[in-house]
Amino acid sequence: MKKNRLILYIVYALPLPLIVLSICIGPSDVFNFNDALIWLKNHLFCSNEPNENSYIIQTILLNVRLPRILLAFMAGGVLAVSGAAMQAIFRNPLVSPYILGLSSGAAFGAALALSISFAQVQVFAFGFGLIAVAMSYLAAIRQKQVSTVSLILSGVIVGGIFTALLTIVQFMSDPFKLQTIVAWTMGNMHNTNWASVESVFIPVILSILILFIFRWKLNVLALGDQEAQSSGLNPQRSRIIVLVAATLASSAIISVTGVIGLFGLIVPHMVRMMVGPNNSVAIPVNFVFGGMFLLIIDDFSRTLYSFEIPIGIFTMLIGAPFFLYLMKKTKTVWE
């Protein structure tokens, strides 16, 4: 218990310093880390140190870096919380927010929009992401009931359909557009501005609030439908509410960041290792820790080289080996 509490203090204390640090680092040629720090000091604590290029610094910090940092934080938080919630309602620790075909649907939508140039990429990605999830859900309904196994199965199948459609679009696109499509599916945040933050803000806050309210009930759902129902919780209805909230938030995020693979799978596992499986504690930690983790990955992705490494690639390179390790280590035997 004591160890848990210490971890919680650390997790909740870190975001602010991390955000300040992230604002100050970046690949700008005009100013360095120190200049950014002085600018922050001048504006936050009303000190008056001499600062060259103050106006440029202000523009870059506030209009380039800050929205991107906020988006990275929200994206990480949302994917982690949605992943944890989905794992609980499907009673399956290998599930991610993409399990119902969300990522393939969104990627197809984005590709379609990019190939017919008049369409809005974000709107198409969001729309097709939701269409894919709805298809998976409708396909799994039997006599007004949805079994979790058929839902995961139909999700995989629907994901396959949209991946095939995506391939057709890619096959028929010219090389320049193809490059843009591929870049989108690898996850990217270098186009982030305040408009992207604004566009995801409402669905994200709303969904996170719903998942936060349901955090403890996820424990009940994770124990099984029969147990939930006989002690007074409607498992079908609760599952739909959680599913809709997690899907809305993730598809809003994915529509601006592109596909960030495996993130929503691995972070809930890391959090479970840190604070245990009780979702009452783990859901808020998932948001904060997931936010910080993706922010750190994004910091690397925008500063490590002179060109940007897509954030989805970075996450995969960390996520995939970790996933394999988990599969080896997991105690539960899946028969």
Add this chain to the structure above:
Amino acid sequence: MGINNTNLSIRDLSFNYGEKSILKSINYDFKPNKLTFILGRNGSGKSTLLRIMAGLVKPNNGQVLINSKNISDFSLKERASVLGFMSQHHTAIFPFTVLDVVLTGMVSTIKIAPSKQDYDLAAKAIERAGIAHLTERIYTELSGGEQQLVMIARVLAQQPKILLLDEPTSSLDFCNQIHVLTLLKKLSAEGITVICVLHDPNAAFQFGDEFVFLKDGAVFYPDNDSNIKSPNFLSSVFMMPLDIISIKDRTIIYSKDLPE
């Protein structure tokens, strides 16, 4: 805990699984504040009957009444405050602590997250089930028998007036079987109606107040000239030759076909 006036009755209850008839027009009034055992062979419809009473399965025909009100007219929360159900098997996936598992039994009274008071109530239920030493242990790392005791604590935390238990002793060792059956006896004395499916008629006769025998999906009664503890009746319920011996007011049933 006061005297319980909750009456549970079954009226003309039938259930089919596809073409197969599992329960055939069952009528029964369960006595409040008693420990009732439902006995019968595998496939006689015991578990199905219990699951229908718990509201988990809808009958094709007939009703389950609580104080003359059909359970399908209860909201889930109302039903949970009256009826507690424990299934025979339970598989947990995530490594929750025993306390976390027991708390989930109280979901009908917990709005968003459990309060200090809820934790205390859960701890009391754990103590009542006699597993206080397991409180902080990981549920998935316990033995099958210990897990069964945790699920009993979970349903006790729900504080229902009627307890429906499907084979609560199936994974327990001899001592824990006696421990659980004694607990059920005590609960019924404290004013909870306990209805329990059990395989072992000897244990049932030792602890139970009332007995329901199911055979081929119907309640099976003894003839006028015999009683439920007569060898003829028991042989016909369990469809094998059985005999009894009586020692100190106890009836012990054994198979006639013992190996030489």
